[in-house]
Amino acid sequence: MTATIVAQQAINGIVLGSLYVLVALGLTLIYGVLVQINFAHADFVTLGAFAAYFFMHVLGGSYLASIGAALVVGAVLGWAINVTIFAPLRRKGSELLPLIATIGVSTIMQNAMLSLFGPVPYAFETPYSQKVFRVAGTFFTLQSVIIIAVSTVTIALLYAFMKFTFLGKALRAVSQDRETAGLMGINPNYLIMLTFILASALAGMGGAMLAPVLVLTPFAGTTVIVKAFAIVIIGGFGNVEGTILAGLLVGLIESFTTQYLDPGLIDIVVFGLLLLMLAFRPTGLVSERREENV
Amino acid sequence: MRKQHVLAVSALSLIASVAFGAANAQDKTIKIGALFPMSGPGAYFGAQDKQGVELALEQLNKDGVNGYKFTVQYEDSACSPLPASQAAKRLIDQYKPDVIIGEECSDATLAIMPIVEQAKTPMINAGSSALKVTDPGNPYTFRIMPNEVMQGVDIATQAYNKLNARTAVLLYENTNAGIGNAKVFKDTFEKLGGKIVADIGFGRDVNDFTSIATRIAGVGKVDVIPTYTLEGQGLKITQALAQAGVVKGGDGPAIQLGTIWLPFGFEQKAGKAALGYVRIVQFDPTDQRDMVKNFVATFKAKFNADPTHINAHAYDQIMLIGDVVKRGAKDAQSIRDQLAATKSFVGVTGSVEFDKNNQNTKMDTIHYMETKPDLSWNALKWN
């Protein structure tokens, strides 16, 4: 019996962790390349979820297509906000102002969504969330399988992109040393734009994947954003492998804390871990960045 | 000659006073202040309260009551102590209502109570379950909905007796209402001889309940799971419990109970997982009383939706005000006194009789519903 419980909570933790990874990936990308914290990121996730909802339940599209729709919405909005707000701010060279701008954007997005969609939680059902598999005493839904599958494929694609394509290598170059990258003829601004679009598209897509699992209100983003930041730091800012590891770790912490302690303690454990990491190993679990920027 | 003179003068005075009276009748209004959350996460309460209020006002103002018409002013109390206090003060300073209705959230209601008492304006509450609102309460705060003790004691007793439950898992959101309700259930259930095998509180920011459901699946025999949460999380919980094979909807043995609020459309969203769910609702839309049938029909006609208990409560709050005015009240103090004297008001949510703490003690406000396989409600006539 206990072995089954442990196995089940391990599964729950991995599924939960995959969700967090989907949200945190975009964050880590943005930070890695732009060295910028984006508090509005989770609101892109929420918006992606709503976009998928309307595509599927109002326009009658299929679920898988709605993921694509959310991706497009995320990309377009990311591009628009970068052009109007973040690019002008980066030119001023301040570290703090873009961060505050993301807070402003987040407030605008949340409350605009509240005015548009109202505060009643939307129930996003897909045919996949109803189907349950039972294997050796454990259970999981088809939706979970899809989440893990899509996350894995996305991560693999992203990884391949970063490691093997020219653009990907250029992004890594810019994140490690912007000046030198500039000297090598790579246009940082173009790459930054690309990063933003990519990260926002990821966020939108993440939202569509998450929608059946989230309590879908305009404030859904705030329920995950701070944890997402914790994951990005624990894993190492700008580091994709670290983020994945940290995301899964946090998911497992959640499920096992729920089982053996109390759900109310989850945040304390996760953020306690965060502070410990920052005290003793600020560069994260898997560090690639040089210590200098810490 | 003199007699005719007197007659004429009297006739003229009579005509004059009737004319004057008629003219002034247009000026007699009762001002109702409404403190509801219109922004933030509690905003959907406020939106629904408004609907109920509007329907009731429409009906009352058609003919007026004793020559009085009713007007309302809404202020956003945002479900939280500081904004609620600000909203209450603004309402009282600027609108000077004769009576106030609100709030929904216990924290906010408790913060407002001293303010309305100081302003000597009576307040009717229909949304907060915390005991403190009417115990000790204050002379100016009236609550028409059953408090957490009334609900908790009743549901625990019914579970023990009518469902033969002996083991329970408490599952509740970490708020005033959640913790308070869970504690009452626990105390009553244990006193009857039942056993609480797990006590699980969770934050309002939890999205995924699979871990919690797994934990519950592992504690052994569970007869009932009193669940105190709002719609969004409630849906996820029910689905997770079914997936884990714990509740009837998932071919398990346990029955989910209770809750702070689940609207009529919950089953359609939860699907099969909601089978066998037994809950207290404060408004039974299947009630066969004419008053309820009329309410549902007129509400549907006006808003094109089925009324929830929040709509119904707001409607009753206004109708109760109409009733006290019918009994002769006309300003804040007389409204307060007539409210306190209410013994036999009947609303769509149930009857109202206030005890010495201004708490409505009528148990017909507690309706039990069970979810049937076809996802409709079966009214369990336990009260």
Added chain:
Amino acid sequence: MSDAAATRQAYRSSPRRYAFLAAALAIAVLPMVLTGNYWQTNLTVCAINVLLALGLDFILGYAGQLNLGQSAFYGLGAYVSTLLITKLGVPFWGAFAAGVAFAGLAGMILALFAVRLRGHYLAIASLGFAVIIHQILLNWISLTQGPLGIYAIPPPPAIAIPGLPVIDFRNPVALFYLVAGFALLTYFILDQLVRSPIGETLTAIREDDISASSLGINAAAWKVFAFGVGAAVGGAAGCFYATFVGTLVPDAFFITESFTILSMVIVGGMGTLIGPVWGAILLTLLPELLRGIGDLRLVVYGVALTLVVLFMPGGLVQAAQLIRSKLTGAR
């Protein structure tokens, strides 16, 4: 020189001695002009927010430390003082001092992270700290009552000075004078601090703490100092909050409060002392004035913040200087 730096330069060179008298006068007169329970309590909320903004600005604007945890100090001040009063019967001003001290101490503990981390790492660490404090307040029910809340918190005890009428703090005007007076005093003390060599030290650390160290400045010690002061001021605001609202729930100190306080500092003008005062007043009164438009008022809030950051990063102070220079034709 960047916009913000130019603003600070201009600010320092203009005469401000008369400003304190003017402020004291304004505080004394306002409750007479804005009468009614509603407006008078609004003014007290402004005063509390001014304190919060000043505290944050000292850490962020002057010492340059990216602190997103101000809500934690706010909450600690409120809970520590209230629990001492309600559970141990400690007299108000003793509890007040304890609350302020506790918050200041917590600030210094967070500062230990600031010593090693910069920029965004510190931002997230401070946010994590704020989440932990909020969760402790929420979950440690046996101590704090958690979401059940603490009610009927009494106002400060009346003060009887022989020869004068008794000052009763149940009167909202008296309470306003107390909080606003304290805020003015805090402003005065902070003003003296930043004009002294301490201020220059903090500025040096803000601009480049590695170089500052090479000049013999103990950056670590000064960061701890700045956090301690800023957190203590935030704690004082918390003590006043509890006694003013009379009701204490942990959600009043959720991390979004930190963002609100940050907005006040930025919109007012970071790195000046008068900026946060105006920022706090504006962002407290604006939602009240915009009540008529319901949910959209929070959108306006976010838009205001974004626009300020985009076009006027020095905030209201920068705007005022621009207007003044346009009017006088001076450079």
